Amino acid sequence: MSSLIHVQKGLTCTVVCTCYSPPSWWPAAYPCMLQAPLVGASDPDALFHSSDPKLNANKQAAYHIVKNLLEAGHWELADKYLTERYIQHNPNAASGRDGVVKSSPRSGR
Secondary structure, eight states: OEEEEEOOTTOSSOEEEEEOOOOTTSOTTSOOOOSSOOOOOSSGGGGGOOSSHHHHHHHHHHHHIIIIIIITOOGGGHHHHOOTTOOOOOTTSOSSHHHHHHHOTTSOO
């Protein structure tokens, strides 16, 4: 299974698509297709709220990591959203908050 997360500034939605990789015998002429048209959320920020306090905290952390750190480059706020226990999934960067901050091209560190 492969996942594509595409976040682009200026769009009204964030597209998150998970597509199971077709078997090796699957003809290349038949790309992975969506079963229904992709429709953006009318209020994408509303997707990052929940009535469950723990889920809401997780959604807010994810939201602010994308908005404040990745998009706006405010890496001075990393202590607010990331812990030293952060597990880096990029094999070219170190785990932990400092590893993430240092590997960001916009961090200035």
